[in-house]
Amino acid sequence: MSSVNNWERGRNFPDLRVWPKLIAWLGYNPEPEGATLGQQVARRRRELGLTQEELASQLGTDEGSLQAWEAGDTQPNTRSTLLLEAFCRNH
Numbered sequence: 620m621s622s623v624n625n626w627e628r629g630r631n632f633p634d635l636r637v638w639p640k641l642i643a644w645l646g647y648n649p650e651p652e653g654a655t656l657g658q659q660v661a662r663r664r665r666e667l668g669l670t671q672e673e674l675a676s677q678l679g680t681d682e683g684s685l686q687a688w689e690a691g692d693t694q695p696n697t698r699s700t701l702l703l704e705a706f707c708r709n710h
Contacts, residue, residue: 639668656700659707661689678702 633641642648648666653659664674671689675682680699687693688703695703 635665635670636668638665642666655691656695656703656707657689657691660685660703663707664689674706678706 648662650662650665651658653662660674664671669677671685672682675685678685678699679702684693684695684699688695688699694700
């Protein structure tokens, strides 16, 4: 129970591999929707239990670029934007 208490207080977060099961158990994703495309991608990626490395590989890009997009440090080009939007819609 202390793990859940720490999650609720924002002290730490569940392991990435636990997210899909946690969301299924709750019946919804407790994370905010995300105001930016990068935030939406990060939320969806965690919802599926994917690492940045795994998603970058699926998208055919490098992990560093994905990390920068999720953080809002850089903006993806048009092609990558379309891939990211499709990822958020279709999974």
